[in-house]
Amino acid sequence: MRELGILSRAIHHISDVKYKEFNLQKGQFVFLTRICENPRINFIELSNMLKVDKTTTTKAVSKLIDLGYVYKECDKLDKRAYNLMPTAKGLEIYVHIIEEENRSIDVCFDGFSEEDKDLALELMRKMRKNIELDWINTKNKGDR
Known part of the structure; x- marks a missing residue:
C-alpha cells in the first residue's frame, strides 16, 4: 500500500505543479475531471466518487466556480440540491488535464x-x- 501512496503523491505533486498555470491547487484537477466526465453530478455523488468528505468537495468546487471552470444549477427535482456542470473554459482545461494524465x-x-x-x-x-x-x-x- 505504501507503494500506491508514493505513486499517488508523486503524480499529484507533478500535476499540481503543471496546473499552477490554470490556478488549480492541491488536487482540484481531480474534481474538475470528474465534473467534466459526469456533467450534472451533485456534490454528494462527487464526494462519494472521489472518496472525500463533503467539506473537501465544497471547498474544491467553490474554487473551480470562482475560476470560471464550473457552475452549479439548482436540481429540478430537489430544490435543495445542486448539479455541477463544466463551463467552456473548464472543458478547455480538461483537455490539458487528460493530456497530462495520459503522459x-x-x-x-x-x-x-x-x-x-x-x-x-x-x-x-x-x-x-x-x-x-x-x-x-x-x-x-x-x-x-
Missing part, C-alpha cells in the same frame, strides 16, 4: 507489456472494490 500513465507503464498493464489495472480495480465497503462503513460511522 503520466505512459511514464508509469514504461517497459510494461500489454499483459502487465491489463493485470495492473485488474488488480487495482479489485483492491478498490475490496476497500469500498470498508470506506462506506467508516464514512457512515463518522457521519453520525
Whole structure:
C-alpha cells in the first residue's frame, strides 16, 4: 500500500505543479475531471466518487466556480440540491488535464507489456472494490 501512496503523491505533486498555470491547487484537477466526465453530478455523488468528505468537495468546487471552470444549477427535482456542470473554459482545461494524465500513465507503464498493464489495472480495480465497503462503513460511522 505504501507503494500506491508514493505513486499517488508523486503524480499529484507533478500535476499540481503543471496546473499552477490554470490556478488549480492541491488536487482540484481531480474534481474538475470528474465534473467534466459526469456533467450534472451533485456534490454528494462527487464526494462519494472521489472518496472525500463533503467539506473537501465544497471547498474544491467553490474554487473551480470562482475560476470560471464550473457552475452549479439548482436540481429540478430537489430544490435543495445542486448539479455541477463544466463551463467552456473548464472543458478547455480538461483537455490539458487528460493530456497530462495520459503522459503520466505512459511514464508509469514504461517497459510494461500489454499483459502487465491489463493485470495492473485488474488488480487495482479489485483492491478498490475490496476497500469500498470498508470506506462506506467508516464514512457512515463518522457521519453520525
